[in-house]
Amino acid sequence: MKPLPITVVFFKILSVIFLSCSSLEGALHITEFMANNNESIEDEDGDASDWIEIFNSGSEPVSLDGYFLTDDSGALTKWKFPSIEISNSGFLLIFASEKDRRDPRAELHANFKLSGKGEYLALVESDGNTIVAEFGSGDAPLPVQYEDISYGLMQGGGLVPTVLIGSQQEVKVLVPSNDSLGNDWTGLEFSDADWESARMGIGYDENSTYSNQFGNDGNLGNALNGVNNSVYIRATFEVNDPASVTELILKMKYDDGFVAYLNDTLIADANAPGGLTWDSEATSDHSDNEAVEFQDFNVTSFAYLLNEGKNVLAIHGLNGGITSSDMLIAAEFHGKKITDPSLGGPGYLAVPSPRGYNGDTFEGFVGDTQFSIDRGFFEESFDLEISSSTEGAKIRYTLDGTDPSANRGSLYTGPIRVTRTTVVRAIAYLPGSRPTNIDTQTYLFPEDVVDQSRMRTSVTQSQTFGPQMINSLKSVPTVSIVTDDPSPFMNESSGNIRSESPVSVEMIFPDGTPGFQEDGGLKHFGGYYTNFRKKSFRIGFRSQYGATKLNYPMFDGFNYKHYPPTDRFDVMDLRSGSHDMQSRGAYMSNRFTDDSMLEMGNLAPHGRFVHVYLNGDYWGQYHLRERWNADMASSYFGGPKSDYDAVNLNDGFRNDEKVYDGNGVLWNEAKQLASGSNAWTFNENHIDYANLIDFMLLWVSGNSESEVRLLGSKAQGQPFRFQMKDADGFLRSPGHSVDTSGPLNLMSSSLINRNPDYAMLLADRIHMHFFNDGVLTPARNIARLQKRVDEARLGFIAESARWGNRFREYQSWLDYQQNLINSHFPNLTNTMIGRFRSAGMYPEIIAPVFSQHGGSVSSDTGLTMATDSDTIYYTTDGTDPRLSGGAVNPDAQIASFGGGGPAPVTYISSGYRWRYLDNGTNQGSAWRAENFDDSAWSSGPSELGYGSDGEGAGTTLSFGGNSSSKYPTTYFRTTVEVADPSVFFNFLLRVKYDDGIAVYINGREVIRQNLASGASFSTFASSTVSDESGWKEFTVPTQSLSAGTNVIAAEIHQGSGSSSDIRFDMFLRGETTQGGGDNVSDPLFLTSPAMLRARSYDSGGKEWSALNEAFFSIDSEPAGSDNLVISEFNYHPFNPTRPEEIEVSSDRDDFEFIEFFNAGKLAIDLTGIRFESGVNFTFPDNAILAAGKYLLLVRDREAFEARYGVRAEQIYEYTGRLSNDGENLKVIDENSDSIIDFTYNDQIPWPKVADGGGSSLILSGQLIDDPSSWVASRNQGGSPGEAEAETITYVEWALQNSVRGGPEEDDDGDNVSNYLEYYFGSSPDLATDAPFADARIQRMGGANYLTLSFPRNLLAGGSLEVQLSSDLRTWTTDAAMFETISTLDNGDGTAEVTVRYLRPVDDESKKVFLRLFSN
DSSP states (O other): OOOEEEEEEEOOOOOOOOOOOOTTGGGEEEEEEESSOSSSOOOTTSOOOEEEEEEEOSSSOEEOTTOEEESOTTOTTSEEOOSOEEOTTOEEEEEEBSOOBOOTTSOEEESOBOOTTOOOEEEEOTTSSOEEEEESBTTBOOOOOOTTOEEEEOOOEEEEEEEEEOTTOEEEEEOOSSSTTTTGGGSTTOOOTTSEEEESOEEEESSSTTTTTOOTTTBOGGGTTTTOSEEEEEEEEEESSGGGEEEEEEEEEEESEEEEEETTEEEEEESOOSSOOTTOOOSSOOOHHHHTSOEEEEOGGGGGGOOSEEEEEEEEEEOSOTTOSEEEEEEEEEEEEEEEOOOOOEEEESSOOTTSOOOOOBSOBOOOOEESSOSEEOSSOEEEOEEOSSTTOEEEEESSSOOOBTTBSEEOOSOEEEOSSEEEEEEEEOTTSBOOOOEEEEEEOHHHHHTSTTSOHHHHTSTTTGGGHHHHHTSSOEEEEEESOOHHHHOTTSOOOOSOEEEEEEEEOTTOOOOEEEEEEEEEESOSSOOOSSOEEEEEOOTTTSOSSEESOTTTTOOOSSOOOOSEESEEEEEOOGGGGTTTOSSOHHHHHHHHHHHTTOOOOOEEEEEEEETTEEEEEEEEEOOOSHHHHHHHHOSOGGGOEEEEEOHHHHTTOEEEESOSHHHHHHHHHHTSSOHHHHOTTTBOHHHHHHHHHHHTTSOOOSOEEEEEETTTTEEEEEEESOOTTOSSSOOSOTTOOOGGGTTOHHHHHHOHHHHHHHHHHHHHHHSTTOTTSHHHHHHHHHHHHHHHTTHHHHHHHHHTTTSOOHHHHHHHHHHIIIIIHHHHHHHHHHHHHHTTSSOSSOOOEESSOSEEEOTTOOBOEEESSSEEEEESBSOOSBOTTSOBOTTOEEOOOSSOSOOOEEEEOTTOEEEEEOSOOOOTTGGGSTTOOOTTSEEEESSEEESSSSOOSSEEOOOOSOTTSOOSEEEEEEEEEESOGGGSSEEEEEEEEESEEEEEETTEEEEEESOOTTOOTTOOOSSOOSSTTSOEEEEEOGGGSOSEEEEEEEEEEOSOTTOOOEEEEEEEEEESSSSOOSEEOOOBOOSSOEEEEEEEEETTTTEEOOOEEEEEEESEEEOOTTTEEEEEEESBOOOOOSHHHHHHOSOGGGGOEEEEEEOSSSEEEOTTOEEEESSBOBOOTTOEEOTTOEEEEESOHHHHHHHHOOOSSEEEEOBSOOOTTOOEEEEEOTTOOEEEEEEOOSSTTSOGGGBTSSOOEEEOSSOTTOGGGEEEOSSTTOOTTSOOOOOBOHHHHHHHTTOOSOTTSOTTOSSOOHHHHHHHTOOTTOGGGOOOOEEEEEEETTEEEEEEEEEEETTBOSOEEEEEESSSSOOEEOGGGEEEEEEEEOSSSEEEEEEEESSOOOTTOOOEEEEEEEO
């Protein structure tokens, strides 16, 4: 077939733009904008949206009705102003948020965002053509924009300092006696006429430290001393022309804390609790020496709060405690004003001033210092070069950790030789430009670190540990802290430092993984009642140091199903170990309890182990841990951190109550409800009871202090959740009563017993965590601890070299962990279950035990349930068989016991006969073997033993001739016949022993308790048994026994030669389910995925068991790269245009979607599958994707359904956004193994039309990471949840349309061939429907570009390209010269496609011919 072209001819293109404005319009200016807003100001939704400031410099008001704002020179009418007026010398702020809001009575929001890369921005007159003000024209392009740095016009003429509140300011003072004033006293209109008058400088002093700091009548003496921790201060002041104030500095002297308000808005605070009340105290001390020096707080961002005329600064002063000997609060308020607001040239503005005069601008930024070698670990010396991209910039550096500046440090003139562990800090500067911040690079030479003076040679030079030192120092990531003056922090014997010092912090990975460097404030934390030489560090990220957030995945690789770690932090804590370093444990308690809560499905601080260096000196291995605060809650639950209460409770979960974040409203309500008659009934919106129970179940399983932290939010609907504040000592034998009443007495027995549903929830949580491989079962406990031991073990050698003589040596630490693994955790679960039962917290009736606890089954797999009760109720629809109040769910089914299920078999029980040897002889190890001859041994029935409390009820044993030196070891053997062990699920082995035991089956060890590995006949037990008469349960796999005769051997070891008793008994049963009673149900068969939930019921005692539940899928398989694919996604949707779309959202990103497809032959279980990069989403438990089916993830379901309609496919919502510029999408499983991993882009070779042009990206090939495997959808918006419609061939189309002629003929005589009618979607029998191409000029970035639009049959096959010619004879194709910029669905099976010629055209352009070539 011949190529069939349509030719469009263009001759010289002339473009003339006229600019004009009237005198009124000449008064309008775009004076400032911010294209990369992080925290300058927030919009009404709490979002840090970009913003644009319009200023009227004229003497008359100006109406903006019908004017336009745009960021596209080719679309000047992009966003239209409503009817709104700017007063003379007035400002108007518009958020560039894409939210498109035009209500003149509220915030204005444009329908576009600003690009940080620098783009066009213009204010356009109502005629849609006349540009009133613009940035980024073709001859003056905008430079790159930086985070929280605005850009605009200078308004800095006549800048003068001004003092708004001076040192002798008259103030009003009140020592509050109750909360009757609430927060009203901080407002401007509040009357303080009856308050005391004084001069600034308020407080008291039992000595004379502050005597010259107090103003007249400012020493309140006994009116404040011992009366209250808080004092209220109000200072009124006048401001003329507040828009002229370009800088505001609050200068504070304070002992010990304060909160400052300007016209009722909080502007600054220090050492202030979150839940501020009339009698609050400071959260930390501020030393007397520091308190007499002014500390500056830059509050310029609040200058817009200033009123013309009267203003008020209100200060809530805070003391460190009611018994403090002194207190001081003094304030000054300074500013700078512009006396000549005339406009100057454009530039960057160091301090954003929305709605105010700008001040001076600067030309740009000195290019950041570049280090030729990045931070890391080194073995050999190297030459380090430092450079800046800014021509003429100078560089100064230091090697001792001090801060370099333009006047401090060595001037860089050439490479620096680095031969040992060195901290290099550098700054680049140039007059007229903003200097760089201080860049810090730490270079670590481990061999040099080993020889540092604080490292103990007894470790570093030992034969065992010396060779491991280098690897030890590189075993975990390193955190390098560098401060200008480290001496206070290096003084190990000094007290804890509570005030912050500026620091650099770096994270360095031994394997070369890129880390980070950020600036923050360093202080100690904890240690209020102790003073360990190894202290904990806290680093806060605040605007005064640099970024207000650390944006880095510090805990990458430590993943949890319910709460994957965030990558945004306002604080990083480095925990030394505190009490856990010595008597209360071995460094692991806090990390273990945090991990436990996370695995239980609760939020807790994430963490990891790191090495810490202080100005290049090794300082030990630390626990890097998230701080439990409002910012953390905001990161995981959403909403601003200001919405959250963070509460601290100490000893007994009662003392030192403090709301250290938030306003305390939810907390006060929770306390009020908890003190009522029935907190369970009325407190569910304030307390997450399941979380509270989990917290208490974990807490009573250890021996830590009774300290808790809580997070909750009334505004966000988040009830309080609980977490151990300080778990030091947890990893010891349980030391608390299991029925401890807990925080606010919410776990009191009386409260639980009054509420059957509460009691049932408690039993259910116990069953969830202590049974069926739950989080607190032995295997899970051991695996969780072992994972962290493996992480910290090698690094602990370096820790021991630094601190071992003061805390724990390596071997002591390792032995402690091994004892936990070998002795503590194997018994802990059963011990706790026994205690819960004894306390009435867990029912005696056995919960139904399933023959298979969840997973994939076939439709012919029979599932049975076992119990010791007479009835089992179960459901498969996800509901509870028990209704609230205790009634039976009418939809629950009753399991039948018709004998159809297998029955367990008991092989050994009390009374079983045993051979035993009780003569104190050494039997070595041969006695354990199957073929050992024990015929000479005595025999008798169990229980065997001796003692005064009935031990040895079956057979009394001998302890030898000396009651003070009894035989250490007694041996036992027996045989048991098991026809076929494989018919059982496992074997239940129960033993009674006193005090140590080892059990062997067919010569292989299966149990060892309280007995050292390799113990001989003379070895005593390593510890005693508290519950000597109780059965200890163990599970033995079926593989441990053989078909036929099995030999069971056991050795019992006394605790000491003077012990008064010994006992031994055993119970062995083959289980047809994993535990359970003797009543086994008939088989149950499932034909579809289901959540099986079951409870046993004692119809006589009317007692329910705990709930057992498990999800079963039908013939499913795990997700993998061979069956789960992302088959389509829409990363940059087209703008909403239809009313039903705009009604839901004007934000195009809300219409994003990601489509998954199961390409396998079996259903896929998606439980725990999550995005590691891209958007934020983890598939919920029990999500199943059937073979050949689709599943959709959407950003906003309501918006998605407004565009695409309600869909039958599974739909889930994610958070975050797909990047319009391209990004990595990575999907991983629960083991962090990659399933999907590719990086898309908005540039060629990826289809560019998907970048906002209307198309989605559809996977068409086999290689997901290959751009050629992806095509743009033909349908506008794509085809989510289904395959895109197949194309039809020309032959099929011709038959459908009754075409008579061939493809090159023209049936309707419109000079368009039949084939082109097919391709363009026009009618082949209607001449008036001939296709056409529309050419236009698009102005963009100050240049003109040619666009060409034409129709496209969405179902047509074939291809089309744009060809060029200069003479109509020679035609060429160059795909790189054109880009598809939109594909708009016409709704009739066709779309309008627009392509853009990428070469600008102007008056001097040569003539060019274009044709559309379809083949």
